[in-house]
Amino acid sequence: MFEPLQFSFMQRAIITALLLSPICALMGVFVIARKMSFFSDTIGHSALAGVAVGLLIGLKEPLTTLLITSLAVAIIVFWLREKTELLTDTIMALMFSGMIAVAIIIFSFLKGYKGDLHRYLFGDILAVGNIDTIASALLFVLMSFIIFKNLNQFTIITTNEELAFACGVNVGKANYLFVITLTLTVALSIRLLGIMLVTSLLVVPAAAARNVSVTLRQQLIFSILFGLFSALAGTLSSYYLNLPSGPCITLACILVFILTLIWKKVKE
Amino acid sequence: MTTTSDIHNNPPYAIEIENLTVRYGNKDILKNINLKIKYGDFLAIIGPNGSGKTTLLKAILRIIKPDCGTIKIFGEEDINKIITKIGYVPQRLGFEKTLSITVREFLALRLPKTKNWFFHRFKFIDEKLKIARLGVTELLEKPLYLLSGGELQRVLIAFSLLGEPELLLLDEATEGVDFTAENLIYESLATLRKQIGLTVILVSHDLSMVSRQATNVVALSNGVVCCEGSPSEVYQSLNKAYGAHFITYSHHH
Numbered sequence: 001m002f003e004p005l006q007f008s009f010m011q012r013a014i015i016t017a018l019l020l021s022p023i024c025a026l027m028g029v030f031v032i033a034r035k036m037s038f039f040s041d042t043i044g045h046s047a048l049a050g051v052a053v054g055l056l057i058g059l060k061e062p063l064t065t066l067l068i069t070s071l072a073v074a075i076i077v078f079w080l081r082e083k084t085e086l087l088t089d090t091i092m093a094l095m096f097s098g099m100i101a102v103a104i105i106i107f108s109f110l111k112g113y114k115g116d117l118h119r120y121l122f123g124d125i126l127a128v129g130n131i132d133t134i135a136s137a138l139l140f141v142l143m144s145f146i147i148f149k150n151l152n153q154f155t156i157i158t159t160n161e162e163l164a165f166a167c168g169v170n171v172g173k174a175n176y177l178f179v180i181t182l183t184l185t186v187a188l189s190i191r192l193l194g195i196m197l198v199t200s201l202l203v204v205p206a207a208a209a210r211n212v213s214v215t216l217r218q219q220l221i222f223s224i225l226f227g228l229f230s231a232l233a234g235t236l237s238s239y240y241l242n243l244p245s246g247p248c249i250t251l252a253c254i255l256v257f258i259l260t261l262i263w264k265k266v267k268e
Numbered sequence: 269m270t271t272t273s274d275i276h277n278n279p280p281y282a283i284e285i286e287n288l289t290v291r292y293g294n295k296d297i298l299k300n301i302n303l304k305i306k307y308g309d310f311l312a313i314i315g316p317n318g319s320g321k322t323t324l325l326k327a328i329l330r331i332i333k334p335d336c337g338t339i340k341i342f343g344e345e346d347i348n349k350i351i352t353k354i355g356y357v358p359q360r361l362g363f364e365k366t367l368s369i370t371v372r373e374f375l376a377l378r379l380p381k382t383k384n385w386f387f388h389r390f391k392f393i394d395e396k397l398k399i400a401r402l403g404v405t406e407l408l409e410k411p412l413y414l415l416s417g418g419e420l421q422r423v424l425i426a427f428s429l430l431g432e433p434e435l436l437l438l439d440e441a442t443e444g445v446d447f448t449a450e451n452l453i454y455e456s457l458a459t460l461r462k463q464i465g466l467t468v469i470l471v472s473h474d475l476s477m478v479s480r481q482a483t484n485v486v487a488l489s490n491g492v493v494c495c496e497g498s499p500s501e502v503y504q505s506l507n508k509a510y511g512a513h514f515i516t517y518s519h520h521h
Contacts, residue, residue: 033366033367035366148386151384151385152384152385155369155373159363159369159377159412160358160361160363162356163356163358163427165329165331165351166355166356166428167378167431168348168352210366213368214368215368215369215370215373215411216367216368216370217386220386
């Protein structure tokens with residue numbers, strides 16, 4: 001059980017997983033209630049263009065370009081949603097496909113980065129560097145602060161935006177804050193989960209928690225617990241089975257989801 | 269209770285609307301609306317579907333931005349300065365099954381000075397709710413998405429009342445609500461008007477439903493005020509102008 005912990009890469013991977021998963025799980029509760037899982041998918045996939053640009057300009061660690069691209073895409077989606085009559089779904093599909101296309105064209109110019117592409121797509125515990133762990137620790141502190149400080153606002157804009165407005169909440173500002181928080185969470189989880197599967201740690205623990213909760217407080221607590229468990233179990237099995245970490249964590253999340261679903265059916 | 273200083277400090281009307289016009293594309297949804305509502309009044313805005321009732325309510329709240337005209341609430345044009353004094357009950361609100369929020373947790377969001385609902389139990393909500401007498405206390409532990417239409421309306425009114433508003437805006441508050449719940453809602457509003465001088469604006473498609481309580485009625489038709497006055501005055505003039513047609517029309521919707 002403790003054997004993998006003697007390797008520094010595993011220590012980094014496990015610490016990162018334990019820092020990111022509760023934040024993902026917490027945000028996930030609001031993401032599923034607001035039907036924003038496709039939004040987080042769009043952010044995740046667009047990040048590939050950020051990675052490609054980073055490698056193109058010769059960055060060894062393309063985290064900066066990845067973060068900038070994700071934030072830019074998130075703000076553009078939100079801005080277009082508010083300023084145009086385009087459907088949110090359409091805007092996201094445009095950004096999603098456009099950014100992937102850009103990323104693939106850039107990658108085809110870059111020679112010898114096939115390994116990197118694979119790691120970014122499916123996640124790799126070996127790829128979690130010191131900078132990722134430090135960034136995750138910073139994110140953990142910052143996001144915990146933002147989420148708990150604005151929990152009332154996030155909850156009320158989730159229940160109904162008009163009601164939120166009538167309660168004196170600055171809905172526009174609260175929405176931007178929510179989206180920026182979500183984007184940072186998604187962008188930093190990419191190393192561990194991979195672009196293809198980044199939404200899983202966000203959505204699945206929250207959905208599993210929904211199966212076993214009556215109150216919102218319970219849903220938040222269970223979501224965090226399921227997220228922590230899945231991230232830990234996934235990271236460890238990635239090590240033991242020599243598999244990419246993204247699919248391992250995702251399958252752990254889905255296993256928890258199935259168990260909660262059975263529990264719910266039995267209880268009924 | 270009104271004191272002399274209140275009279276001097278307060279503007280004469282709770283709400284003053286002048287030349288309000290709201291357009292959607294090149295269609296006027298509201299045309300040149302002028303309204304004055306006194307403190308403590310119960311104004312019913314009536315009219316058939318599509319007459320601009322909900323738009324008027326949303327324009328008062330500035331959820332919809334007016335194209336021309338001014339709206340002053342308690343003498344103030346900037347909505348952000350007085351938004352905390354307003355309670356709002358939207359029309360036919362639905363809640364997603366995906367969020368397992370209970371009535372108690374939901375109501376806690378409206379309490380003033382609540383820093384973070386997650387760390388509180390809000391036992392005192394029960395006490396506060398007894399004052400409103402809407403029969404919400406027994407619903408507190410229920411998930412919001414499981415409430416029936418009438419239960420949800422009562423919860424939404426209780427929600428807006430917890431903010432201790434001086435002005436309450438209700439959009440079709442009693443639609444889809446059974447007779448008992450409707451009575452509960454109207455009784456509660458009457459008590460609150462008497463106790464705290466609450467000013468109420470209620471949008472309804474049905475004159476007969478609101479005439480028991482309203483002090484004033486404004487009838488809208490195609491975005492203009494077609495008549496206003498006391499409930500009986502409006503009833504008579506609508507009857508004269510449109511015959512039974514207007515009244516029966518509103519009964520069907």
